[in-house]
Amino acid sequence: MLTPYSPAPEPLTRMADGTVKQISPFTGTQVWTVPGRGNRPISQPVDKVRPLTDADRTRACAFCSRRYTDTPPEKSRVVRDPAGGFVQHDALLASQLDDTVAEFRRVPNLFEILSYDYWHANHGYEIPEAARERMGTYLADPVGREHVMGVLRAKLRAAGGTTTQWETMGDAERMRHMIGFFAGGHDVIIARRHYTDDAVDTSGLASSGTLSVEEHRAYTRLAVDSMRDLYAANRWVRYVAVFQNWLRPAGASFDHLHKQLVSIDERGVSSELELTRVRANPNLYNEMAVDYAAYRGLLVASNEHAVAFAGFGHRYPTLEVYSTSPTTEPWLMGTQEVDAVSDLVHALHAATGVHVPCNEEWHHKPADVDQPMPWHVTLKWRVSTLAGFEGGTKIYLNTIDPWRLRDRVVVRLEDLRASGRIAPMDVGHECPTSPNRLLYNPVLAARA
Numbered sequence: 001m002l003t004p005y006s007p008a009p010e011p012l013t014r015m016a017d018g019t020v021k022q023i024s025p026f027t028g029t030q031v032w033t034v035p036g037r038g039n040r041p042i043s044q045p046v047d048k049v050r051p052l053t054d055a056d057r058t059r060a061c062a063f064c065s066r067r068y069t070d071t072p073p074e075k076s077r078v079v080r081d082p083a084g085g086f087v088q089h090d091a092l093l094a095s096q097l098d099d100t101v102a103e104f105r106r107v108p109n110l111f112e113i114l115s116y117d118y119w120h121a122n123h124g125y126e127i128p129e130a131a132r133e134r135m136g137t138y139l140a141d142p143v144g145r146e147h148v149m150g151v152l153r154a155k156l157r158a159a160g161g162t163t164t165q166w167e168t169m170g171d172a173e174r175m176r177h178m179i180g181f182f183a184g185g186h187d188v189i190i191a192r193r194h195y196t197d198d199a200v201d202t203s204g205l206a207s208s209g210t211l212s213v214e215e216h217r218a219y220t221r222l223a224v225d226s227m228r229d230l231y232a233a234n235r236w237v238r239y240v241a242v243f244q245n246w247l248r249p250a251g252a253s254f255d256h257l258h259k260q261l262v263s264i265d266e267r268g269v270s271s272e273l274e275l276t277r278v279r280a281n282p283n284l285y286n287e288m289a290v291d292y293a294a295y296r297g298l299l300v301a302s303n304e305h306a307v308a309f310a311g312f313g314h315r316y317p318t319l320e321v322y323s324t325s326p327t328t329e330p331w332l333m334g335t336q337e338v339d340a341v342s343d344l345v346h347a348l349h350a351a352t353g354v355h356v357p358c359n360e361e362w363h364h365k366p367a368d369v370d371q372p373m374p375w376h377v378t379l380k381w382r383v384s385t386l387a388g389f390e391g392g393t394k395i396y397l398n399t400i401d402p403w404r405l406r407d408r409v410v411v412r413l414e415d416l417r418a419s420g421r422i423a424p425m426d427v428g429h430e431c432p433t434s435p436n437r438l439l440y441n442p443v444l445a446a447r448a
Helices: 055-058 095-098 118-123 129-140 140-157 163-168 172-185 212-233 269-280 284-295 335-352 390-393 402-418 442-447
Strands: 012-014 020-023 031-034 076-080 085-092 104-108 186-191 239-246 256-263 300-304 306-310 318-323 358-363 376-381 395-397
Touching: 020 186, 076 212, 076 376, 085 212, 085 390, 095 140, 104 212, 104 335, 118 172, 118 186, 129 140, 129 172, 140 172, 163 402, 186 212, 212 239, 212 256, 212 335, 269 284, 269 358, 284 306, 284 318, 300 335, 306 335, 306 402, 335 376, 335 395, 335 402, 390 395
Parallel strands: 031 395
Antiparallel strands: 012 020, 020 031, 076 085, 076 104, 104 186, 186 256, 239 256, 239 358, 300 306, 306 318, 318 376, 358 376
């Protein structure tokens, strides 16, 4: 096993037959790309395409814009202001939900990974006073009480409950189930559209890449603000996992654009593995991520505060975006720094395409870690299925090597930039290759 003190193996090795062997410098994951296995299509078009109806555009799933009361009470929403920008409204009452059109909504997950009961039983967590007041205000509104009761009934039915169970449930038990809607630690950020505005049939799904640049920035900012709030709400939270599953093969319950944020009481295996190696080499993210990618010709895009490259050592073809900011917590960054990351992530989604299943995963410094670690985002194309070979050897077959991934994405980015669909950025060989661009390390930040 690789230890912090053993010589690091070369992350990328091209064999004589064209096989590319990869080793992640952060986790030690071994990946092979074998010639010929990456020639199959990666898109998964929608089955049984049919023309759209008016109802499809606003009621296709529980996340759609005419089904606000299918989800638990909103924590926040982002709406367009008269000037064309975006403004955030917090803690709306149920009777106010239809007063505005939410471009993005932050709601509690109906089926939390770690429920309020988990935090209460294991850590003694109690509903914060602000959340208790919010719950009281929401339930005092008759429309709000009807909304919450309806969601509770739907959750009980989904769990196999019966009408009799609901009718015999006392007020105290119902109240206990309600608390998670106001003091839970698993949120969902939901975009307005299920289908694009110009879609004519059910193949026209609205993904991250179909948003405008400004819409994607607002989407990203709401997720960043939600991270901050989840850390502040519960002192036992050690990490807030942020991710986006796009399409069912990537784990999505609905083919409707949304992000999830989950508070957990551990750092997570990935963060622990990274932390071990970064403590041994504090400049690891420069040397073995961005600098190494530049050296091997894998840079994809760049702007003033972020850089993207074709990743290596991942189980799936992966694009990576790193913030170059000296600030490590996204919620403490300036607006331009957050927008810079958003712009590159948006561009990579647009280049990936609507019909490619993918996972977007955010990585940041855990709350209780003193070692600087830069905010970075990975976009993993879920275009292969792990099977017996991987299970038996723990060597993963990745169908597209980093260079082919880079070439494929750069061509698409150049077209998107020319058509004005993505923000201005350097693409491919235009990207700066100067070393140590990531300024998370205070020593490098002082020199900048």
